[in-house]
Amino acid sequence: MAYEALYTRGRPKNLAQLVGQEHIAKALARAVMSNRLSHAYLLVGTRGTGKTSTARLLAKTMNCEAVLNAQKTGKPLTANDIPCGKCAACLSIDSSSDNVEFDAASNRSVEDITRLLSTAYLAPLQSRVKTFIIDEIHMLSNEAINSILKLIEEPPPNVAFFLATTELNKVPMTIRSRCQVLNFRLIPPERIEPYLQKLAARLEVELEDAAAKKIARLAEGSMRDAITYLDQCYSMADKKISLDDVNETLGLVSDADLDEIISAVKSQNRADVAKSVGQAFQSGLSSISIAEALITRLRDLEFEILGRQNDSELRTFDRFVDALRKAALEMQSSGVPDIILEMTLMKLAAPEFVPAAQVPAAVNIPSAAKTLTGDLDADKKILYDIIDKSSVAMRGFLLESNFTQTSADAVTLTFKKKFACEMFETGGRAELEKFFAQEFGRKIKIETAVDENISDAALERAAPEHREFLKKTMDIFQTDTFEKI
Numbered sequence: 153m154a155y156e157a158l159y160t161r162g163r164p165k166n167l168a169q170l171v172g173q174e175h176i177a178k179a180l181a182r183a184v185m186s187n188r189l190s191h192a193y194l195l196v197g198t199r200g201t202g203k204t205s206t207a208r209l210l211a212k213t214m215n216c217e218a219v220l221n222a223q224k225t226g227k228p229l230t231a232n233d234i235p236c237g238k239c240a241a242c243l244s245i246d247s248s249s250d251n252v253e254f255d256a257a258s259n260r261s262v263e264d265i266t267r268l269l270s271t272a273y274l275a276p277l278q279s280r281v282k283t284f285i286i287d288e289i290h291m292l293s294n295e296a297i298n299s300i301l302k303l304i305e306e307p308p309p310n311v312a313f314f315l316a317t318t319e320l321n322k323v324p325m326t327i328r329s330r331c332q333v334l335n336f337r338l339i340p341p342e343r344i345e346p347y348l349q350k351l352a353a354r355l356e357v358e359l360e361d362a363a364a365k366k367i368a369r370l371a372e373g374s375m376r377d378a379i380t381y382l383d384q385c386y387s388m389a390d391k392k393i394s395l396d397d398v399n400e401t402l403g404l405v406s407d408a409d410l411d412e413i414i415s416a417v418k419s420q421n422r423a424d425v426a427k428s429v430g431q432a433f434q435s436g437l438s439s440i441s442i443a444e445a446l447i448t449r450l451r452d453l454e455f456e457i458l459g460r461q462n463d464s465e466l467r468t469f470d471r472f473v474d475a476l477r478k479a480a481l482e483m484q485s486s487g488v489p490d491i492i493l494e495m496t497l498m499k500l501a502a503p504e505f506v507p508a509a510q511v512p513a514a515v516n517i518p519s520a521a522k523t524l525t526g527d528l529d530a531d532k533k534i535l536y537d538i539i540d541k542s543s544v545a546m547r548g549f550l551l552e553s554n555f556t557q558t559s560a561d562a563v564t565l566t567f568k569k570k571f572a573c574e575m576f577e578t579g580g581r582a583e584l585e586k587f588f589a590q591e592f593g594r595k596i597k598i599e600t601a602v603d604e605n606i607s608d609a610a611l612e613r614a615a616p617e618h619r620e621f622l623k624k625t626m627d628i629f630q631t632d633t634f635e636k637i
């Protein structure tokens with residue numbers, strides 16, 4: 153299959169090629185050089201972020217002749233050399249019986265898995281270190297988990313375990329506490345884009361910038377998804393992949409179609425709204441996908457006009473986004489999502505929603521009038537008021553953090569948990585920066601910090617109303633995701 157080929161070809165060959173996971177590559181390279189690799193790793197992260205690829209690189213590294221040599225002689229290595237990819241061990245490991253790899257989510261029987269694990273007690277046949285790579289470890293039976301636990305606690309010589317999971321909370325604490333944990337981040341689209349361009353060049357196909365951007369955004373942090381999308385487009389394209397090709401191949405509403413809806417709503421032309429939405433439905437997409445595509449498109453448009461001081465247009469788009477977000481929430485639990493989407497757009501296009509007189513007076517305060525004073529208490533109030541207008545996700549971040557320092561043009565956001573801070577960096581910083589720029593009329597620098605000792609009371613004080621709001625939202629979604637961050 154072409155997809156297999158492209159995905160395999162796209163796999164990183166050494167630690168330096170782990171796109172978006174430089175923190176892991178760096179830590180591992182250091183561990184290699186100081187000869188301190190662990191015999192048990194737990195690789196945690198969303199699908200397609202590089203967990204299995206990293207496990208394979210480490211399995212190779214533990215056997216790589218060049219690496220072993222460098223460790224002995226003290227010759228410096230860079231992430232580019234780990235593993236070398238050229239020595240006999242590197243070349244043979246993929247087909248070696250000393251490298252056991254399986255997916256716990258597959259339908260292997262308990263006996264089968266127990267048998268595979270029991271081979272850990274046999275000395276490796278050809279390799280120096282025998283390696284076990286187990287995907288979706290949280291899916292294993294208790295019996296298998298106990299076998300692994302025993303192997304990790306009293307490891308046979310020359311055996312290493314790489315346990316990967318997308319759901320850390322389902323992995324028993326006993327396993328978690330005995331492994332070196334590697335946390336994989338969502339890969340930001342701006343890191344995915346150039347990688348797609350590189351792959352396209354290798355395939356000798358031209359990938360339009362807009363097309364690469366669209367694929368990178370659709371992938372939502374997963375390199376694997378991005379490569380799959382690229383491959384689907386590649387198999388349909390000739391010598392060039394355009395934005396239209398991407399939309400057509402992946403069954404997406406094109407930006408042009410989305411713009412048609414947005415402009416119909418903006419100009420309050422309800423007949424055009426009905427027509428353009430009808431066209432979007434014909435593309436076969438669900439109404440929720442269309443609502444999400446509209447939100448993303450509106451956000452893009454907001455970014456485009458941000459520098460132009462076009463406050464009234466920004467507010468209009470903000471209002472659209474808010475309404476669509478609410479609608480998308482309702483659609484999730486409704487039997488008639490199409491109608492909700494159509495009604496929402498019709499309402500937005502209705503004249504009574506648009507006159508400035510209808511807009512609450514507070515919104516009309518010139519945005520640049522707001523300034524930070526550097527007085528933490530006073531500034532916190534201003535900051536939380538602003539964040540009140542932002543997304544559910546942003547309030548989720550706020551629930552896990554506190555403003556601990558402000559000046560006239562910078563704020564420090566302190567998180568209790570490192571993971572929450574990382575999530576903010578990849579999934580929230582851009583939105584908050586944009587929000588601040590909008591409200592203060594200039595760039596406010598956002599510093600982040602992690603302080604595990606920050607008291608729950610401080611977080612509680614930080615945002616009681618956000619907590620209330622979140623709780624309600626989580627009830628609607630029937631999830632406790634934010635609690636688990």
Ligand SMILES: [Zn+2]
Pocket residue numbers: 215216217218219235236237238239240241242
């Ligand atoms: Zn090697």
